[in-house]
Amino acid sequence: MRFEPVQTDDDRLNAYVALFRICFPDAQQYNLPFLRWMYRENPEGHAFGFDAVANGRIAAHFVGLPARTMTAGAERRALLILNVATHPDHRRKGLFAELxxxxxxxxxxxxxxxxxxVAxxxxxxxxxxKLGYQDVGGLDARLGVGxxxxxxxxxxxxxxxxxxxWTPQALQWRLRNPANPVDAWTLGDGVTAFAAATHYPGxxxxxxxGDAGHVTSATQPGRASFARxxxxxxxxxxxxxxxxVAIPHALRPSPLRLIFLDLHRPEYRLNGDExxxxxxxxxxF
Incomplete structure (x- = not known):
């Protein structure tokens, strides 16, 4: 078993696609154009993380996307952890924690x-x-109109x-998601609205x-449906x-929770109300 930094050339991206299709068979977005956009075209930097490689194939993958956050009043460089995957043949070997x-x-x-x-x-x-991340709290899920x-x-x-x-460049990149482009339109008073497709028709x-400034939608605006x-x-x-109205937990496909880890002050904790x-x-989405 070898441990290698995440790479973003097309050959390695195709290897990730193959892994994701095994680990996440219901996720249709994983293909080469999508991973080029996600891993290589992000204005904040290339995807960052580690792979476990066994017999020339990706056995496990732990990755984050560079991002900027405002945390406790200071702008800080961050990694958004996502796409964590371990091949079924290599589970229960400690690869998740190792990577x-x-x-x-x-x-x-x-x-x-x-x-x-988000976990x-x-x-x-x-x-x-295992890793010492803070479980900040569950994300709210609401269904409504307007x-x-x-x-x-x-x-x-x-x-x-x-x-x-979100810098203007990073926000425009986010809107261009090839698997699910995001609409954007101005509401007035400096507020910008965004909408994207879900798995549910309509x-x-x-x-x-309230701080996005002027943005240009990646698709035609006005596609936001009545139900949101x-x-x-x-x-x-x-x-x-x-x-x-709040969506009951029993009706959510998978209740989601925000996780957080300060690399320099591991004891630092966010307040979920802030x-x-x-x-x-x-x-x-």
């Missing part, structure tokens, strides 16, 4: 400040108990102690930002009444 720890050490040496991601009920124990939910943006940005920072994922779903977090006190987060900030 995660190698990534953690190398990321700190490369100048990254923190790691964050489900199956993976959260590994991150929390602005889901309405947000007081000055209050949200003042209260948030953790949110993702329902669009919805998010807003919000997955994320809004700081306490910044949400306003609207026409939406987090601003949406589908734009991770890879749900």
């Amino acid at each position: 995660a720890n190698r990534t953690r050490t190398a990321a700190a040496q490369a100048g990254f400040d923190l790691l964050f991601g 489900n009920a199956q993976t959260i124990p590994g991150y929390r108990l 602005r889901v939910p309405p947000i007081d943006w000055p209050a949200a940005l003042a209260a948030a102690r953790f949110f993702r920072v 329902i669009r994922a919805y998010a807003e930002r 779903v919000f997955v994320g977090a809004v700081p306490t006190g910044a949400r306003r009444p609207g026409l939406s 987090v601003l987060f949406s589908f734009l900030d991770f890879d749900a």
